[in-house]
Amino acid sequence: MMDQPAFNHGQTMAFLELQALNKRYNAVVAVEDFNLSIQRGEFVSLLGPSGCGKTTTLQMIAGFTQPTSGSIMLNGRDLGAIPARKRGLGIVFQTYALFPHMTVEQNVGFGLEMRNVPSHERRRRVSDALDLVHLSHLGDRFPRHMSGGQRQRVALARALVIEPELLLLDEPLSNLDAKLREEMQLELRRIQQEAGVTTLLVTHDQSEAMALSDRVAVMQSGRLIQEDSPFDVYEKPATSFISTFLGKTNSLPALLERAGKRTQIVIDDVRLAGPQTVLANGPVELSLRPERIELTDIDKATLSGDVIERVFLGDHWLFRVETPIGKLLVMQRNLGRRGAEIGERLHLFWEPEAMRLLPRGDVS
């Protein structure tokens, strides 16, 4: 991990500051009252389903879309008055957007050429950038003769060579196959830290957002709904939408009751010991991650149920178990033993604190 920048000390303005950003297309609200601060050197992900306004936000920062209102401040400069070509941001597009008629070196050198960097210095910086992405041996190739992962690296080198104050990544890994995507996640993190560049990633892929970023900002319907470290967003989702959007979860409607200091969860006619919560008694949404459910013996079981579906995923099994409170997804690490068969009875145990209670009725 790199040194954590000191967040939010005093009143110093953040490196990138989005304030009350709005974007409306006629009657359609794409982005609404969006506020986000990013510190220098930080890697932040904008995460949300398609159509949530994350790409529009990126386009506004890049200068390709004009905000309806609000301001974008980068390192003390108001970007609103600066045209896209003078903002000096590095952008990696979902389609990589390489210039197909130029070689890798010409692609990477384009931004330097636009800045009238003398040719000997240009050559040196292009070769440094290609070194950074491990592509120095392919400088005279054309993009169409390269694999998806290689193109991705060229796009990254092209964006970084101009030494941008801010790197914007628009779904950069979504066009790669699963295995390459995992490799590139690590690679992207390494490159970002080596270059030390402040980065905003836009993605709908929660695992990508969690793997890469210092902070995750979750968007839904044009609004920012939670902003936290990947661990906290996953473990303490603010809404049931987030709990289902990030990773897998069992989301169940339940009733919260208190008996003295203890809380109880009531689902149908089943009563379970509940976790500590600040929520008031009444209807709540219960979120229980499948990996928090353990298989145990009958005498220790919280609940029991029959396996109705099972999937083997290599490193773990995923069971769907019919229990008195409904169908539950249960994850079991693969320890080299055969998993339970369909119809087999499983005894399930989880700590009361594994259940997260969320207010009922938020839009999702």
Place this chain on the structure above:
Amino acid sequence: MNRNGLFALCFNALFALFMMGPLIVVIGVSFTPTGYLEFPPSAISFRWFRAILDNPDFIDAAWISLELGLASASLSTVLAVPAALAIGRERFRGRDALQALFLSPLTVPTVVLGVAFLRFLSLFDINGTFVGLVLCHAVIVTPFVLRLVLASVTGVDRSIEMAATSLGASHWTVFRRVTLPLILPGVVGGWVLAFITSFDELTVTVFIVNPSTTTLPVRLFSHITQTTDPLVASISTMVILLTVLLMLAVNRLYGLDRLLIGGEAR
């Protein structure tokens, strides 16, 4: 590999023959030693090719057609490229009307166009001039350029241009360094199609030429209305030969597939 069956082979062969037949007849006739159109020729003779040299008005007409084709194809390309960029990617009021306007010469009968041009050019007193011809031909060939350029414009990934902008390129630089190279197959293809269309345009042109600006098609047409000697065949053969040479050169330099079917740049 999936090979053609016997039926498909026969069909393809007949189709090729059907397409090539008229050309074969014209080329055959041009080698006749007789003074009338004879096919197959009874002997091989270059009499009617030598006759071309004795008719300098045909050679002059060929030069005019060539210059006219170059000028009108280039003019229409200069007009159609910005139009295609606007129509192909912007959403604005009157966009459909603008596209319809640019494509309308295709839908108006050419005879009607010819009469209209005749009246129109007379108003400005440029009827029969080379400039008048260029303007009229530009109108006729613009739809061809527009459609080909439009096709390549819609194939360009906008984010490539955004990438160039984000790297600091001005509008003009983005166009010159990125957009134009990417739509070049459509632009070159449209230009060639425009040139060919202008070169053999007859119906409109007969209305608006005068003796000093007679084009090759008009000259040939007036020749065969008077006589039926094989001179038209030998001139046609020369045009076919030049076309084949041009296509070979284009294929060598650029690739015919890319020109006519379109494809990835370079």
